[in-house]
Amino acid sequence: xxxxxxxxxxxxxxxxxxxxxxxxxxxxxxxxxxxxxxxxxxxxxxxxxxxxxxxxxxxxxxxxxxxxxxxxxxxxxxxxxxxxxxxxxxxxxxxxxxxxxxxxxxxxxxxxxxxxxxxxxxxxxxxxxxxxxxxxxxxxxxxxxxxxxxxxxxxxxxxxxxxxxxxxxxxxxxxxxxxxxxxxxxxxxxxxxxxxxxxxxxxxxxxxxxxxxxxxxxxxxxxxxxxxxxxxxxxxxxxxxxxxxxxxxxxxxxxxxxxxxxxxxxxxxxxxxxxxxxxxxxxxxxxxxxxxxxxxxxxxxxxxxxxxxxxxxxxxxxxxxxxxxxxxxxxxxxxxxxxxxxxxxxxxxxxxxxxxxxxxxxxxxxxxxxxxxxxxxxxxxxxxxxxxxxxxxxxxxxxxxxxxxxxxxxxxxxxxxxxxxxxxxxxxxxxxxxxxxxxxxxxxxxxxxxxxxxxxxxxxxxxxxxxxxxxxxxxxxxxxxxxxxxxxxxxxxxxxxxxx
Numbered sequence: 001x002x003x004x005x006x007x008x009x010x011x012x013x014x015x016x017x018x019x020x021x022x023x024x025x026x027x028x029x030x031x032x033x034x035x036x037x038x039x040x041x042x043x044x045x046x047x048x049x050x051x052x053x054x055x056x057x058x059x060x061x062x063x064x065x066x067x068x069x070x071x072x073x074x075x076x077x078x079x080x081x082x083x084x085x086x087x088x089x090x091x092x093x094x095x096x097x098x099x100x101x102x103x104x105x106x107x108x109x110x111x112x113x114x115x116x117x118x119x120x121x122x123x124x125x126x127x128x129x130x131x132x133x134x135x136x137x138x139x140x141x142x143x144x145x146x147x148x149x150x151x152x153x154x155x156x157x158x159x160x161x162x163x164x165x166x167x168x169x170x171x172x173x174x175x176x177x178x179x180x181x182x183x184x185x186x187x188x189x190x191x192x193x194x195x196x197x198x199x200x201x202x203x204x205x206x207x208x209x210x211x212x213x214x215x216x217x218x219x220x221x222x223x224x225x226x227x228x229x230x231x232x233x234x235x236x237x238x239x240x241x242x243x244x245x246x247x248x249x250x251x252x253x254x255x256x257x258x259x260x261x262x263x264x265x266x267x268x269x270x271x272x273x274x275x276x277x278x279x280x281x282x283x284x285x286x287x288x289x290x291x292x293x294x295x296x297x298x299x300x301x302x303x304x305x306x307x308x309x310x311x312x313x314x315x316x317x318x319x320x321x322x323x324x325x326x327x328x329x330x331x332x333x334x335x336x337x338x339x340x341x342x343x344x345x346x347x348x349x350x351x352x353x354x355x356x357x358x359x360x361x362x363x364x365x366x367x368x369x370x371x372x373x374x375x376x377x378x379x380x381x382x383x384x385x386x387x388x389x390x391x392x393x394x395x396x397x398x399x400x401x402x403x404x405x406x407x408x409x410x411x412x413x414x415x416x417x418x419x420x421x422x423x424x425x426x427x428x429x430x431x432x433x434x435x436x437x438x439x440x441x442x443x444x445x446x447x448x449x450x451x452x453x454x455x456x457x458x459x460x461x462x463x464x465x466x467x468x469x470x471x472x473x474x475x476x477x478x479x480x481x482x483x484x485x486x487x488x489x490x491x492x493x494x495x496x497x498x499x500x
Contacts, residue, residue, distance in 0.1 A: 003081040005071065006038045009063035011102060016135045026122045030111070033136050034059045034102025035094035038078055039086030041142070043400070044378045044482055048142045049084055050133065051093040052150030052157035055224075055281050056273055058101035061093035062086075076357035083361035089146065094136050096129045096157070098281055100274035103132070107208065107274045119205035124280060126153070126288045130160045134168070144168050146375075147368065151175035151353040152320065153281070156288050159328070163290065166304045170375045173364060175312040175353045176344075178324040179298055179331070180289035185319065188227055189282040192220035196275050205276050217275045218266030225265045230316035230349030234258060298327060299334035308375075309339040310367040312353070312360065319350040340367070373453060374446040376483075377467045377476035382407050385414060385433050389425045392417060392433065403464035405474050406437050412472035415439045416464075443468050446475055450483055457483075 011034050019029025036059045041048060051061050051074065062078035064071050074093075078084045084091050095103035098121070106121035113120075137145070148169050150158040155177025162172050178185070196202055199216025207213060229237075238258040242248070245255070254260050290301040309332055313325035325341060332339035344359045346352035353360055381399045383392055383406055396404060396419055406415040415437035425436045444453045444465045453465055463480040 004079055005075065006063040006079045006086055009036055009038065009060070009065065009072070011036050011059050011065075013102065014136055014139050016132070016139070020128065020131050020135065022122055022128050023125045024122055028104070028122060028124075031097065031104045031132055031135070032102070032108070033094055033104075033132060035092060035136055036060060036062075036072075037093075038062050038091040039089055041090040041140075042482065045142050046144070046146060046376050046378060046482065047089050048137075048140075048145050049089045049091045050137075050145050050148045050161070051078070051084070051091055052133075052148065052154035053093060053096065054150070054152035054154050055285070056269070056278075057095075057154070058099070059093050059095040059103075060101075062091070073354070077361060077364070083357070083364040084149070085365075092137075092140070092142075094133055096153075096281070097132045098124045098129070098277060098284060100277040105274070106205065106276035106280055116208040118208065118276060121276070121280065123283060123287075125284050126156045126160050127164060129284070130157055130164050133157070133161075134165060137168075145170065147171035147173060149173040149175070149364070150177075152177055152350065153285055156285070159290065160288075162305045162307045162309075163301060166306045169307045171310070171368065171371075172307040173310045173312065173367065174325075174328070175360070176314050176317055176320050176325075176350055178288075178320050179301070179328050180291055181286050182324070186286045188223065188319075189286055192223050193279050193282055195219040195223060196279060199275075202275060205279075207275070212270070213275050214270045217270045217273070217278060218263075220266075220278060221269040221273075222262040222266040225262060227319045228349060228351045230318065230347055232316060232347040233349050236347065237261075298331035302331050302335050302337060305332065305335060305337050307337070308370075309337065310363065311339060311341050312344060312363060313341070314344045314346055314348075314350065314352045316347050317350045317352070371450055372446070373444045373448045373450065373467055373478055374475075376450075377446070377478050378482070380404060380466075380474075380477040382474055383417070383433070384409070385437075387433055389422060389431055389433065389436070393422045393426065396422060401477070403466075403477060403479070405441075405466045405477065406433060407474060411474070413441060413443065413466055413468050413474050416441045416466060441466060444478060445470075453478060454480075454483055 014033045016031045019031050021027055057073055060072045061074045062072040078091050080087050095101040098105045100107045106117045110117045148158045148161045155174035158172050158174045161169050196216040199213035201211050202213035241257040243254050243257050243260040249255055291298055311325045311329050313322040329339045329341045342363050344352050344356050346356050348355055380401055381395050381404055383404055402419040404417055405413055408414045417437040421436040430436055442456055442460050444467050457480050464477055466477050467475045
């Protein structure tokens, strides 16, 4: 299928007036949340995919804003025909709590003072960020996500979702991340924060309305950018090439291309990011630890996890090295949670999840194509054999279901009735459910593949199939419309999963 852009998009805002109680115990209210959506939410609200951004990202993940020269930060992954196919999925990306890209953070106005929060803004955690995202989904009336996907800090959010709201996520794809920040990762973050705080213009966080700490934030970004790259990618990109000169200058001006590149990245960053937000978000990354400081094991952290996981790492990532992703998978499998591990083979380092859309796109497409009946079935009203035809019609109108299972007094499936059956019964004066329902029902098992169910629908020329357990208990229903929105026909692709 041809890949296309989602086109022109606009960032939306939602104000959560009741706020949240933070992990620190403090209350933060109100909270403004910036977000963007791509694609259409289906009637059953089962195709929502939450995209979680990294440290300096924002809600603008795909498409184009008026007047901007570049698309959203993950435009190569989100859109028609892309890995997160907006012709099938309803993608949502919101700016995280504590940031400076539209969601409440230290640069926002404190309603109690009328001035920017600055350091009066409370420290927040990844768990708090996820709690705010849940508030947004409640506002959008989405009870359960098909998938949550994110890289780096976004991967931490994805993992936190499966622990904070285990019933709310079907698939989880954490990329280039960890279950707890290591001493080295914390050390890099502290050096970056000290670069900001050592700038006199930081002024204890009270610089709004005056000159911000540009030098400190630029230096912090330069340090951070080194960790995003690999030694090999820097060698390939820069080597020891000189910048606009043929010989060394024998001074402290810029000699090498790599120096110029880092200065450029730092200078560009200060134009789009707030220094205090940088401090708060890196601190949230430090605090991230699914073991709660060793109070529980990592496998214990995932004890209640219900999602299916695809854990993606990058071979050249030394900031979040592959062994940390393997730890996550081992902990999941210790709980008999379905988890796959795969690697992006790249020399780009940590940033490869942003610049290797081919590999990552194939991994995500393949993983989401493994959706089973259990993952997308929807609740459906159930009627009894003695339900009057008029009542069945009323239930269909109220629920908007055109196919309703019929059960025995013990709750076992004994038939199915359609809107056409009910219309015929009314027209012909039939008053018995037994006379209009179909007794020989084609059903699906909860763990059956979507391909198998699609085949049944085509063979028997039907558009809905009740889902039942081996015991005969009715779990829900799956429709052809729902399948067509979520799954491409033509079978599954080959898997890149690895054993660890």
